[in-house]
Amino acid sequence: MDISALSEPNFSPAEWINTNYKKYVEENVKQGGEKTASAFIQSYVAKLQLYVQQVNYAVEESSQQVVSSMPRIAKEAATLQRDVQELQEKMLAMRQEVAAVQDETGECMATLERLNTLQSKLQAAKESLQESDGWGNLLAELEDGFERNDLKGICEKLTALQKSLQAQEQLAGHAERLTQVEDFKNRLEALASPNVVQCFAESNLEQAQHYADIFDSIQRLPQLQQYYRAVQKNVLQQQWKQTLEQQQQQHFLSLYYDQLLEHCQRQVKWCSQLFSGDQTQPFLVLAELLPALQPARDVHILQLLKTSNERLELLSAFAQANHSFVLHLNSSLEQSHIILPEHLKRQLGEAIFEYFHKFVQQYPRLEETQLSTQVDRLLSNQATPSDAVRHLVDSTRKLYEWLYEACTRCSVITSDLALCKLITLLNGIFKRQLENFGRTQRQLSLSLGSPKTENWSLLQYTMSQLQCLADFQMQLNQFEQNLHTRLDALDGKLGKSTDRHIITIYQTLDQATSKQLINSIKDYQQKKTEASETLGIFPQIYATLKTHLTETHEITLSVLLQPIEVHLSQIRPPAVDGNNMASSGIDMPSFSFAPQESITQIGQYLLTLPQHLEPLLLSPSPLLKQALELCNIKYTQAIPCADVLLSLVVEQCCLLYQAQILQIKSLPSSAATQLSVDIEYLSSVLEELGLSINQQLSQILTLLKAAPDQYLALSAGCEPRLVTAIRQMRNIISTQ
Numbered sequence: 001m002d003i004s005a006l007s008e009p010n011f012s013p014a015e016w017i018n019t020n021y022k023k024y025v026e027e028n029v030k031q032g033g034e035k036t037a038s039a040f041i042q043s044y045v046a047k048l049q050l051y052v053q054q055v056n057y058a059v060e061e062s063s064q065q066v067v068s069s070m071p072r073i074a075k076e077a078a079t080l081q082r083d084v085q086e087l088q089e090k091m092l093a094m095r096q097e098v099a100a101v102q103d104e105t106g107e108c109m110a111t112l113e114r115l116n117t118l119q120s121k122l123q124a125a126k127e128s129l130q131e132s133d134g135w136g137n138l139l140a141e142l143e144d145g146f147e148r149n150d151l152k153g154i155c156e157k158l159t160a161l162q163k164s165l166q167a168q169e170q171l172a173g174h175a176e177r178l179t180q181v182e183d184f185k186n187r188l189e190a191l192a193s194p195n196v197v198q199c200f201a202e203s204n205l206e207q208a209q210h211y212a213d214i215f216d217s218i219q220r221l222p223q224l225q226q227y228y229r230a231v232q233k234n235v236l237q238q239q240w241k242q243t244l245e246q247q248q249q250q251h252f253l254s255l256y257y258d259q260l261l262e263h264c265q266r267q268v269k270w271c272s273q274l275f276s277g278d279q280t281q282p283f284l285v286l287a288e289l290l291p292a293l294q295p296a297r298d299v300h301i302l303q304l305l306k307t308s309n310e311r312l313e314l315l316s317a318f319a320q321a322n323h324s325f326v327l328h329l330n331s332s333l334e335q336s337h338i339i340l341p342e343h344l345k346r347q348l349g350e351a352i353f354e355y356f357h358k359f360v361q362q363y364p365r366l367e368e369t370q371l372s373t374q375v376d377r378l379l380s381n382q383a384t385p386s387d388a389v390r391h392l393v394d395s396t397r398k399l400y401e402w403l404y405e406a407c408t409r410c411s412v413i414t415s416d417l418a419l420c421k422l423i424t425l426l427n428g429i430f431k432r433q434l435e436n437f438g439r440t441q442r443q444l445s446l447s448l449g450s451p452k453t454e455n456w457s458l459l460q461y462t463m464s465q466l467q468c469l470a471d472f473q474m475q476l477n478q479f480e481q482n483l484h485t486r487l488d489a490l491d492g493k494l495g496k497s498t499d500r501h502i503i504t505i506y507q508t509l510d511q512a513t514s515k516q517l518i519n520s521i522k523d524y525q526q527k528k529t530e531a532s533e534t535l536g537i538f539p540q541i542y543a544t545l546k547t548h549l550t551e552t553h554e555i556t557l558s559v560l561l562q563p564i565e566v567h568l569s570q571i572r573p574p575a576v577d578g579n580n581m582a583s584s585g586i587d588m589p590s591f592s593f594a595p596q597e598s599i600t601q602i603g604q605y606l607l608t609l610p611q612h613l614e615p616l617l618l619s620p621s622p623l624l625k626q627a628l629e630l631c632n633i634k635y636t637q638a639i640p641c642a643d644v645l646l647s648l649v650v651e652q653c654c655l656l657y658q659a660q661i662l663q664i665k666s667l668p669s670s671a672a673t674q675l676s677v678d679i680e681y682l683s684s685v686l687e688e689l690g691l692s693i694n695q696q697l698s699q700i701l702t703l704l705k706a707a708p709d710q711y712l713a714l715s716a717g718c719e720p721r722l723v724t725a726i727r728q729m730r731n732i733i734s735t736q
Contacts, residue, residue, distance in 0.1 A: 020044065193227065200231040208274050225281055228271075232285045233292070236263065240293050244300065250317045253297065257325035260286060261332070268336060279338050283348055290351040298355040311366055312409055315359055319413040322505075326352055330502040339501065349507045357508070360414045364421040367406055368428075374402050375432050385447050386457070388440040389464045396468060399433050400475050407482070415505050416490045420520040423483060423537060430476075430541045437472075437548050440465060444555050448562060455559050456612055462556040463616055463624060466549065470627035473545050480535040484528060491521045546630065553631035560649045561656065563605050567598040568660045571678075593674050595681035602653070603685035609646055610689070617642035647691055654694040657682070661700060667729035676704040696722060708732045 024040045192211055199207035215224040236259075243256045267282035275281060290297075301318055305311050326349075333340065340348070378395040403426065410422050444465065447458055493506050494514055509517070527536030534542045595603075620628070620641050628635040634644050661675065679701045683693045693701075699718040703726040706714040711732050715723045 017044075196224065196227050197231055200228050201235070203270065205270060205273060212274055221275075225275065228274075228281060229285050229288060232263075232267065232282075233289045236260065236285070236289050237293065244295070250314060252300075253318050254321040254324065257321055261325070261328050264329075265332060268332075268338070279336065280340060280344060283338075283340060284344060287344065287347045287351045291354065296355065298358060301359070312363075312370060312413070315363065315366070316409055316412045318359075319356065322352060322356060323412075323415075326503050326505075333502075345501075345503055346507055349503045349505070352503070353505045353508045356505075360417055363410070363413050363418050364425055367409065367422060368425045371402060371406060371425075371429050372432075375399070375429060378433070378436060385440070385444050385461045388443050389461050389468065392436060392440055392465070392468045393471075395433065395436060396472050396475070399429075400479065403429070403479060404482075407486070411486070415493075416486055417505070417509070417517065419483070419486060419490060420517065420524075423524075427538060427541065430538060431544070433472075434541070434544050434548065437465075437469060441548060441552055441555065444552070445558075448555070448558055455562060458559050459556065459612070460616065462552055462559060465552045466556070466627040466631070467621060467624045469545060469549050469552065470623040470630070473542070473630075474623065474626070476538065476541065476545075477535065480537045483537055484524070484535060487521050487524055491518065491525075494518055494521075549627055549630050553628070556645075557648060557652060560609065560645075561652050564602050564649075564653050565656060567602045567605070568656055570598045571596065571660055593677040595678050596674065599678040599681055603681060606650065606653070606685055606689065609649065610642065613642040613645055614640075617645060643690075646689065650686060650689070650691050651694065654697050658694075658696050658700065662725050664729055666731065667704075667726075669730070672704045672730055676701055679704070700726060703727075704730075 021037070021040055024043070192214060195207070196211050198204075199211065212221070212224060215221050239259055240256055243252050243259070246252065246255070264282045264286060267285070268279050271281045272279045301314075304314060308314050329348075332338075378391075378398065406422065406426075407419075410416060410419055444458065444461055447461075493504070494509075494517060506514075524537060527539075530536065531539065617624075618640065625635070625641065628641055628644075632644070632648065634648070635641055637644065657679075667675070679693065679697060683698075683701070686692055692698075696719065699722050703711070703715055703718060703722060708730070711727065711730075715727075
């Protein structure tokens with residue numbers, strides 16, 4: 001039986017009993033004994049009882065030993081407590097003794113420190129006197145070295161002189177000796193400078209490293225770097241003059257920038273070997289060279305602009321040269337893993353772009369001149385309305401082509417820094433183009449009723465005008481979206497200009513200009529948020545467009561209403577004839593009256609209108625549909641545009657007919673009957689068209705048909721104005 005399993009932390013009684021039972025059964029099988037469960041239980045219970053007895057005996061024996069040892073343990077604990085108290089008392093006494101010793105020896109330690117300080121000063125004075133004794137010898141050796149032009153010897157003696165000067169810092173006359181050392185450095189620099197310039201001009205790395213060691217030993221390595229930059233700037237200045245002499249007007253700047261890039265790439269490795277890993281010197285050369293070029297870049301460009309008729313193209317070429325140069329420069333820095341200091345990066349950006357800011361400021365004026373010249377070519381008077389409308393279509397297409405080209409130039413020349421100013425001048429350009437629409441609109445209006453122009457042709461022209469206006473507005477909306485996209489991009493670039501590791505033109509903006517530009521962009525973004533129907537950049541242009549759309553639609557209605565107006569103008573009350581039965585008081589039945597010819601002509605005209613309108617408006621183009629919806633909200637209904645226009649014509653026709661009737665001063669009974677017949681005829685014609693006369697005309701019909709004695713009763717619910725007017729026409733005496 002495995003008793004050790006009872007002490008395991010994961011002891012399971014059931015598992016332990018099952019395991020032992022299996023072992024018991026296997027052993028009995030091998031021995032040929034019985035394998036009953038009762039036998040197993042008796043055997044293991046007996047063993048467990050024996051084990052428990054052994055455990056109880058061991059526990060009892062351990063308890064007796066503990067009890068017998070308790071007095072001894074208590075005695076030892078008391079002894080240990082007394083020892084601890086004695087130790088604490090000894091430590092307190094020792095602390096007091098140490099404090100007393102510190103008080104006694106404190107003055108001695110301070111004295112020793114003062115003595116040590118004096119000793120150090122005396123030692124320094126001794127060394128200073130020793131160096132002072134050798135100062136004169138060093139001066140003499142230096143003078144001898146200068147007479148022999150021994151640069152190496154001079155450098156060694158000057159290094160020793162510097163160390164001697166440091167040792168003599170405690171002696172009087174240190175300032176005079178310091179001046180002497182600086183004079184010797186100046187003489188050494190003057191002696192070495194011709195050879196330094198020569199080796200830099202020849203790119204002799206071995207000689208340059210020799211002089212770098214000399215200048216480094218006399219702590220004048222920055223002066224050596226100045227010699228390097230002066231030589232390189234002189235070389236590059238000569239290349240600039242040669243480039244200008246090549247008469248490459250549009251490409252002189254890009255050619256020179258290519259030379260600078262090649263020179264810079266060669267010098268980066270050379271300077272890294274010469275100045276112990278310093279790779280910034282070639283870039284510092286560029287930063288110092290470009291603003292000092294003679295003649296200056298802006299001066300030469302101004303001369304070219306004065307003699308050129310393609311000024312914007314020239315500026316685009318020069319701006320592209322600037323950006324291409326910066327792009328390659330940034331790429332070179334990235335490939336070489338060179339991170340320029342922030343001040344040098346800004347200085348280099350200003351050196352490249354600062355001269356061009358004056359052209360950025362001049363750009364809007366040049367762009368306005370070019371756009372105005374182009375738009376002037378569009379302002380031509382056309383002989384016929386059809387030519388005028390076709391001209392509008394072509395001029396709209398050309399205008400937006402020119403505008404997108406202008407935006408491209410703005411991006412290329414100014415990196416969109418002049419975009420807000422460009423937007424301002426574009427308002428004037430759009431207004432001039434809208435004058436074209438107004439001129440064509442007046443021409444269409446003047447053609448109304450002209451014998452040279454048929455109404456149906458004029459209707460087509462007005463529809464084309466509406467479509468052209470909608471096209472203009474759609475393209476204006478797309479153009480505004482493009483401008484907003486560019487404004488957002490510009491806002492992001494201005495905000496990140498100081499955080500980026502590359503050189504950009506945005507870093508060269510002064511704080512005031514940058515803030516003003518950001519505020520202008522925010523203003524446009526705010527207007528976009530507040531605007532409901534536009535994007536907030538050209539709200540006045542949209543308002544003018546809406547006016548032109550409305551007026552052109554009114555001209556369209558006038559074209560369709562003109563024949564109706566002609567026929568209505570011929571309507572007169574029948575003349576009173578003494579022989580007429582109606583004038584003698586005999587009432588004729590209304591069915592004996594026929595509609596007047598003018599009314600039948602109006603009816604026939606209205607019935608023929610659908611066949612003229614449907615070809616134009618049965619399936620209108622999206623642009624024409626959009627234009628009509630802007631003119632009148634009824635066009636947004638789910639019915640054909642031709643039906644809407646027909647309903648508007650009928651509505652105006654009823655108003656005109658009503659006004660014509662109300663102009664009649666006197667209306668005999670027979671004339672009233674005739675008018676009611678005419679109105680009923682018109683009503684039946686409109687019913688065939690799916691329409692009806694308006695409420696006022698219907699009330700006039702009721703009032704015309706009412707008998708004089710029933711007039712008051714039948715006029716109930718009619719407009720008082722109409723009731724009074726018809727009563728006066730019919731000369732009905734009021735009973736009120």
